[in-house]
Amino acid sequence: MNVVEEHQKAREYLAQGKIDRAIALCHQIIEVKPDFIPAYQTVGNALETQGNFKAAINWCIKALQIQPNLAELYKMIGNLYSRQKQWDEAIACYQKAIKLQPNLTEVYESLGDIFKQRYQDNLTAALSYYRQAIDYNPQNESNYHKILEIQPYNPEICRRLANILFRKNKLGSAIIFYQIALITEPENPEIHFNLGKILTEQGNIQQAIYEYKLALEIEKNNPDIYLNLGIVLAIKERWSEAIASYRRTIEINPNSDLAYNYLGEALTKVGELEEAIYVFEQAINLNPTSPLFHKNLGDALAKQGKIDEASVAYSRFIELEGRRKKEEGRGKNIALSEF
Numbered sequence: 443m444n445v446v447e448e449h450q451k452a453r454e455y456l457a458q459g460k461i462d463r464a465i466a467l468c469h470q471i472i473e474v475k476p477d478f479i480p481a482y483q484t485v486g487n488a489l490e491t492q493g494n495f496k497a498a499i500n501w502c503i504k505a506l507q508i509q510p511n512l513a514e515l516y517k518m519i520g521n522l523y524s525r526q527k528q529w530d531e532a533i534a535c536y537q538k539a540i541k542l543q544p545n546l547t548e549v550y551e552s553l554g555d556i557f558k559q560r561y562q563d564n565l566t567a568a569l570s571y572y573r574q575a576i577d578y579n580p581q582n583e584s585n586y587h588k589i590l591e592i593q594p595y596n597p598e599i600c601r602r603l604a605n606i607l608f609r610k611n612k613l614g615s616a617i618i619f620y621q622i623a624l625i626t627e628p629e630n631p632e633i634h635f636n637l638g639k640i641l642t643e644q645g646n647i648q649q650a651i652y653e654y655k656l657a658l659e660i661e662k663n664n665p666d667i668y669l670n671l672g673i674v675l676a677i678k679e680r681w682s683e684a685i686a687s688y689r690r691t692i693e694i695n696p697n698s699d700l701a702y703n704y705l706g707e708a709l710t711k712v713g714e715l716e717e718a719i720y721v722f723e724q725a726i727n728l729n730p731t732s733p734l735f736h737k738n739l740g741d742a743l744a745k746q747g748k749i750d751e752a753s754v755a756y757s758r759f760i761e762l763e764g765r766r767k768k769e770e771g772r773g774k775n776i777a778l779s780e781f
Contacts, residue, residue: 445475452484461488479505479512486518495522513543520552529556565592581606597627605636613640631661635670642674650674665695669704676708684708699728703735710742718742733762 448471455464465488468481475481482505489498502519506512520535533556536549569592575585586603589596604619617640620633627633634657641650654671661667672687688705691698702725709718722739729735740755 443471443474445471445478445481449478449480449484452481456484456488456491461491464488477508479509479515482508483515483518486522490522490525495526498522511542513539513546516542517546517549517552520549524552524556527559529560532556568592576602583607595622595626597623597625597630601627601630601633604633608636608640613644616640629660631657631664631667634660635664635667638667638670638674642670642677647674647677651678663694665691665698665701668694669698669701672701672704672708676704676711679711681708681712685712697728699725699732699735702728703732703738706738706742710738710745715742715746719746731762733759733766736762 448467452464452467452471455461455467465485468485468488471478471481482501486498486501486505489495489501499519499522502515502522506515506519509515516535516539520532520539523529523532523535533553536553536556539549540546569589572585572589575582576589579585580602583603583606586599586606589599590603593599600619600623604616604623607613607616607619617637620637620640623630623633634653638650638653638657641647641653651671651674654667654674657667658664658671668687668691672684672691675681675684675687685705685708688701688708691701692705695701702721706718706721706725709715709721719739719742722735722742725735726732726739736755736759740752740759743749743752743755
């Protein structure tokens with residue numbers, strides 16, 4: 443038997459997907475010439491094709507017993523271990539291969555791939571654990587920062603961290619993380635809305651108006667955005683725009699007592715007292731226990747010269763405000779006794 447020619451046939455069988463015939467022919471070759479290493483390698487390749495990695499490794503080990511210093515065999519075993527994500531075993535084989543034959547450039551690449559994969563696997567596990575930590579304690583800032591060390595532009599994490607910082611009144615830091623989130627989520631209305639609220643608190647009203655308008659370009663029918671836009675426009679005394687924004691809020695959400703109240707305040711400012719009175723009454727219908735609404739109604743009535751009606755509204759304001767302060771004081775006393 444010409445083992446070289448027969449081995450070529452075995453390789454052709456393997457290329458054609460005739461796995462069993464390739465293996466059988468290699469067995470015949472090995473019976474004739476037990477030290478013919480390429481036949482062992484072909485059997486290993488055939489078994490790998492079938493997904494039988496353990497058997498493939500065993501055939502390579504048999505070949506190593508015959509020729510223990512063949513770098514190609516160590517490389518082959520390393521590849522088989524790598525396919526199974528048995529990284530430590532793969533690394534050991536690859537290192538042995540390049541020790542025997544330092545110019546095996548593809549082995550260096552394989553080693554690089556393994557360390558990269560292990561790093562990514564470790565990062566994936568780390569991210570999973572940090573997320574679980576967040577699930578159990580969502581107010582702990584440190585776990586968000588740890589995720590961002592791995593994924594600096596993760597928009598969800600940036601947004602959630604910014605929300606926490608906003609609630610804790612860490613406004614400067616919150617702005618930074620909202621802006622990072624906007625890099626990958628430029629059309630997220632929640633981010634623009636929250637930036638508008640922060641900028642309002644910081645007194646940067648013009649920029650707040652800009653952010654609210656951006657939010658409305660994305661989410662055109664959100665009453666909360668219109669309400670907040672109206673508030674900042676009113677701060678700038680842009681009354682007609684503020685009034686339009688409040689009206690749009692009410693159009694979308696007719697049950698917004700605050701929108702009626704703010705609209706009434708704006709109408710009072712521009713001298714539209716009759717409509718302002720009507721609007722304050724609507725606010726009171728929706729929320730009859732708000733002291734502020736009754737006071738604002740009283741102010742509008744007084745400006746119209748309706749003193750008796752204004753007195754009724756002011757009396758109701760004083761009653762409700764007194765009740766509110768009493769309840770506030772009671773709450774403080776309860777808190778102190780519990781402490």
